[in-house]
Amino acid sequence: MASCRQRASMCNYFDCLTNVYRCFVLGSCPSQSAADVAGVIFSGVCGLLSSKDRESVPAEFSVELTCISLTLVEKMTSSLIAESQPPEVRLYCIEILRVLFQDMEFMAQLVHHFRTGDQIISHLAAKSVSVNVCYHLCKVGPVSPVWQQKCVQAFHSSPPGTELDACLWSLTDVLKRLLKGGHQEILGKLLAAFDASISALCSKFLLERKKASDLVDFTSHRHWTTTFCLLLNLLEVLTASSLACGAGVCLKSQRLTHLHSSALLTSISCTSDYFVKKRVLLLLKRAVLQSSGEDWALGGGLSSGVKYEYFTSDLNILAQSVLAAVNANWLQSIQVESASFFGGTRHVRGDEGQKPDCVILRAVSLLLLKSVELHIQTAEGTGVDSASEVYGCLQSLWGFLKRCSVWVSEITHLCCWLSLVFGEQDDDMMEAAKALLSIFFHQRLSSGLDDFHLLEAACASGCNPHCHFLLLLQSVSFDHSILLDFLISTETCFLEYFVRYLKYLRVDWQGFIVTCKRIGTSDSHLSLPEPLTCSCHSDVPAPTYKSQPLVEKMSLAAGPRLVEYDSSDESDRENMDISEDEPGASMCEQGRFDALDLKEDTSGPWISVSPKQHEASESTGLLSEPGTVVRGQPQGPLLKVLPSTQRSCANMASVSGRATCETSSRAVLCLSELREVVTRLQRKKLFPYNPSSLLKLLAQVEKCSHQQQLS
Known part of the structure; x- marks a missing residue:
């Protein structure tokens, strides 16, 4: 039988390659020899056709012949890598490729x-x-x-x-x-x-x-x-x-x-x-x-x-490149179009109310937030005062979001922007929440403010972790099963964020209750007008943060992740364990609002917080309880605990009302249900890592809630 090459007409070339392709799809060997098929492929790719053939067939047919030849080579090689063909077909393909690439220098x-x-x-x-x-x-x-x-x-x-x-x-x-x-x-x-x-x-x-x-x-x-x-x-x-x-x-x-x-x-x-x-x-x-x-x-x-x-x-x-660009008004050069739809895209107009391209908004926001977080982590070691730069970058980000987003411009409470911008992308939202939590801890350690004024300042800069967590719970309808999905998912950093937030929640339970009042009495996520205040007359003036930095010199060191999210191994007990004697537990029992006030004396002493202790505590990747007093180490920043501040704390601890009770109760119930289901899974050895320390944290949060109800 004459070979395909000997019958050298364009149609015969095409029919030959089509037949070979169909045989490979069916998992069988063609009738032609491997050498003949290699010759046809080589001619199809290199255009080695007779002048008579070129004149009798349209040019488009020659292009199609080249395309099918190239595709056939790619499919044969891919099948060899995947070992998806029967042994006899694989040997047939190997022989074709040997002839092409060794004998004919096909590459x-x-x-x-x-x-x-x-x-x-x-x-x-x-x-x-x-x-x-x-x-x-x-x-x-x-x-x-x-x-x-x-x-x-x-x-x-x-x-x-x-x-x-x-x-x-x-x-x-x-x-x-x-x-x-x-x-x-x-x-x-x-x-x-x-x-x-x-x-x-x-x-x-x-x-x-x-x-x-x-x-x-x-x-x-x-x-x-x-x-x-x-x-x-x-x-x-x-x-x-x-x-x-x-x-x-x-x-x-x-x-x-x-x-x-x-x-x-x-x-x-x-x-x-x-x-x-x-x-x-x-x-x-x-x-x-x-x-x-x-x-x-x-x-x-x-x-x-x-x-x-x-x-x-x-x-x-x-x-540093991102922060330098932001300081040089780089955000002004970024234009955000409308979100894509089936017919294409259109530019955003302020009066149309179209949804902006959230892919761009999330990318810019995360790029800036993570850069600020990295800057904070390294600023202390370099002796750089990062307060003004951090504050300026956050203000630039809020300005960018207001300029590019119709609905963001309507927000009166900046903490809401996290849910609005990242609500459609869980992994990005958790990364942003974790970065904002680090920024808040940096503010907490370096500002010298009591917890009440700290939360006011945090809301003014969109960094209140209580707001972020409550809005997250609202967005999932306080459904503990969704939090469970987050905990066992390999696609988000929710575990790391959740543990760090729960450790802070044990310390600042009263701040959580006040935030519940603010969130609970709001009609919508876009406007949260209820002020973060209490009915007291404090001698400590409420600072203005629109024109001055929130934070000063200290920074928060960051440690490794609790677990590798691409692994189902048990989490490191050394990193996850939480001591029963940690100051946070005793602070919950005392119901104190000021996390730094560890004394019964109400005369307003100066207390010292050692930066070295915070640095050591963060080396494990978990935020150890802030506010631990290291006696005899005056190198830490001195914070004045005033009697009026304690009166403020007492008044804030008594904040109540239907909205507050409903929001806080739903939040605590959600966490309680989460603890129960994780406990059941652990007993049945169905949880992907050791959750003992997480369960201990959740139990301590429930204990804080119980003591709040008794007080």
Whole structure:
């Protein structure tokens, strides 16, 4: 029987490849020999047809032949990687690929199509190349020198265009496949081969000069946006690889997102393309959250848990770049369009009431909040006074949200913005709540305010943790089963946030009750007019925070997470255990509002709080009870406990009313039901980690509620 190649007509070529493709779908071997099929594929990709065939068939048919040939190569190689075909079909595919890539030097023909003007053919060639490179790396060993040389050359010298795009896409796809397959050793060797060329490419696209005019000539290229977005995809994969490889690999290319964070922020201001702005913001958001690759990791989790050498310093570079940009009015350059709908998007108008693009709002908010949190964590060690900068950044964020969001502009209580902006995205909301909790603890330790005035100041800056928690409970209708879902979920940091908040709740129960009154008497989440006050006459003047910073010098050190969320192992008892003798428990029993007042004496003594003790307590990742007095250590900030403050506390402890009782009772009931169901699951050994310490915290909160009812 004459071979397909010998019958060399365009239609016969097409029929042959179609038949082969159908056989692979059905899991059977075609009637043609592997060498004949390889010859047809090679002719289809390289265009080795007779002049008679070219004249008799339309050009579109030739393009289709090339496309099906490239697709067939990609499908055969993918089936070998997945081992999804019967043994005889796998041997047939291996023989076809051997003939193509060894006897016919097919790789050189594939990379030649990178520069073709037809973007479909260029992309299909890149797909065929990437899957073949990955197959050889995992099954055979060496990387294709032809592909590597083409990519390195393009990264160093090619302008934005189809060739550079194909090289960027193919390398990104290979790295993704290696990451998802857990091939860290192979990944490290491949990155080392491309490290210098990738760094050189980023230096061309991400100029460090701050003026927008410096980028005009480069961004004016008509193909720039496509190439730039592909570079952003590569940067995210490189950042994800640094988390996956941990301490094993630490190359410059893996740190480029952090090292060029200032230039990435500048690119947002320079480009007029909205989707490019959004793509850069999402890249930076995932970098600061250490969640790069979450869109394509398929729930597997890429983080190894071990951090590379420059991990902390790189995060600090990113955080400082964000804060510097915000101080330079960077937020003014960010425009927010309407949320996408089926017909496209429209610009937001103030009188239309359209919902803004919450993806942008969440990205900007989280990027700024996490940067502030990182800044707080490192400010104490550097001796930098972070108070003014933290306050200024928060005010800039509120201004941005008001400018870009119709419904946010109607808020009179800033603590509500958290639920409104992040209500549709649980993981982002928990990250934001955790960051705001850290910022609040920083204010608490450094402001020198009693708890009453501290909560007023926190509401003025949108950082009251009681408000955030109560609004969260309201948003889930006080349903304990949803909190249980959060606790056992691997997709949010709710456990870490919840434990830290419960530890604070034990100390400031009266502040929680007052906040319940404010939340409970509100008609809506948009407007919470009830003031955070009590019916007393305090000698301590209520501070004004609209024109002065809330916080001073001290900062809150941050520790490691309680558990790794990609693991179901038991949480560390050493980190989770809560001592029965901790001051927080005794403070709940005494019903004191001022967390720093540990004495029965009402004469208003000066007491000292040691920063070193707070630093040590935070090293475990859990906030130890604030307010522990270290006697004989005057180096801590001195806070005056006035008799009038104690009168204020007593009055606030007696705040009651139907709204307060309903809100607080529903909240306590929700936590009580949560404790009961977690206890049952623990007894049946169905809970994914050891919840003993969490249960102890929940029991202590219930005890505080019981004592409140008795008082």
